[in-house]
Amino acid sequence: MTDLAPALLEILRYPDPRLHTVARPVQGVDDRIRALIERMFATMHAANGIGLAATQVDVHERLIVIDVSEARDQPLVLINPEFEWLSPETRKGEEGCLSVPGIYDGVERAIAVRVRALDAQGLARSIEAQDMLAVCIQHEMDHLLGRVFVEHLSPLKRLRIQSKLAKAQREALRA
Ligand code: NI
DSSP states (O other): OOOOOOOOOOOOOTTOGGGGOOOBOOSOOOHHHHHHHHHHHHHHHHTTOSEEEGGGGTOOBSEEEEOOOTTSOOOEEEEEEEEEEEOSOEEEEEEOOTTSTTOOEEEEEESEEEEEEEOTTSOEEEEEEEHHHHHHHHHHHHHHTTOOGGGGSOHHHHHHHHHHHHHHHHHHHHO
């Protein structure tokens, strides 16, 4: 057998309405889910992302892959994640999203979180995170609720982003 790289998935682009779908819980951590996890990691790495929610690849189940490490060797899988705790202290930091290419803006987030989730083996884990990982978890968990980070911005900023993305898309089609 040849060692085939997992096929990449298409990432939905804002304002695709499918990004507003609320994900349902994963029913069982089986081979289908593990294959999806592999393809999501490959897709995220190919796009130079640090997190990807299943919602972004048009699979509406509560599944997130994350790797915020520089060496891309600390994969984190969150299945059916739920917040156990969010720090009352928040901070505004710059965020981007593979579904909103080229756009970065400030979002206020808790600086630390604790989440309970299943891992790729289906085992329940409690994960404490701070700084970039905490922000990434909050950003990806928003996706599972059908929320894109630009929805934290003002309506005016959101309109500007939509017209900028539409223009970029028109130019890509013309090229
Ligand atoms: Ni995102």
